[in-house]
Amino acid sequence: MTITLKHSQHSENAKAVNPDVTPVADALTDVLTDTYRLVLKTHACHWNVVGPIFYPIHQMTEEHYTDMFAAADVLAERIRALGKRASVNPVRMIDGLDPDADLAADEMVRGLLSDHETLSQRLYALVETAEISGDPVTADIATERAAFHDKAAWMLRATAA
Numbered sequence: 728m729t730i731t732l733k734h735s736q737h738s739e740n741a742k743a744v745n746p747d748v749t750p751v752a753d754a755l756t757d758v759l760t761d762t763y764r765l766v767l768k769t770h771a772c773h774w775n776v777v778g779p780i781f782y783p784i785h786q787m788t789e790e791h792y793t794d795m796f797a798a799a800d801v802l803a804e805r806i807r808a809l810g811k812r813a814s815v816n817p818v819r820m821i822d823g824l825d826p827d828a829d830l831a832a833d834e835m836v837r838g839l840l841s842d843h844e845t846l847s848q849r850l851y852a853l854v855e856t857a858e859i860s861g862d863p864v865t866a867d868i869a870t871e872r873a874a875f876h877d878k879a880a881w882m883l884r885a886t887a888a
């Protein structure tokens with residue numbers, strides 16, 4: 728009897744603090760999909776870049792896709808911790824990716840830069856959504872991911888200059 732009462736109180740408290748996790752989980756799912764998409768795109772640049780800046784781009788892209796692949800797992804596990812199913816949207820994941828595109832190195836860099844900027848903006852919005860939902864854990868994860876994408880964007884911008 729006492730245990731049931733405690734459990735019930737705990738559930739009510741949790742609900743009061745975080746009434747609906749759906750907006751946060753949905754935003755995390757969007758970020759997860761975009762992260763995988765950028766892993767694929769970054770890998771393609773890593774393999775196919777040619778020209779005088781081949782080596783720095785080859786090295787930088789490896790650092791970026793390694794970080795993002797690990798981050799995808801963190802994002803997916805946060806979705807699970809919120810009680811939602813972790814998945815990526817396969818259609819959106821390949822949206823705009825052209826396997827036959829034969830891009831020059833500077834075009835590749837500008838394409839990656841644009842995607843990092845977009846993901847960063849999405850993550851800033853997620854920080855806000857998470858804070859509104861009383862979810863500091865997701866807000867922290869999103870803040871950390873935004874910092875990564877801002878730094879990646881800076882490196883790519885400096886490379887393209």
Ligand SMILES: [Fe+2]
Nearest residue numbers: 773774785789
């Ligand atoms: Fe490699």
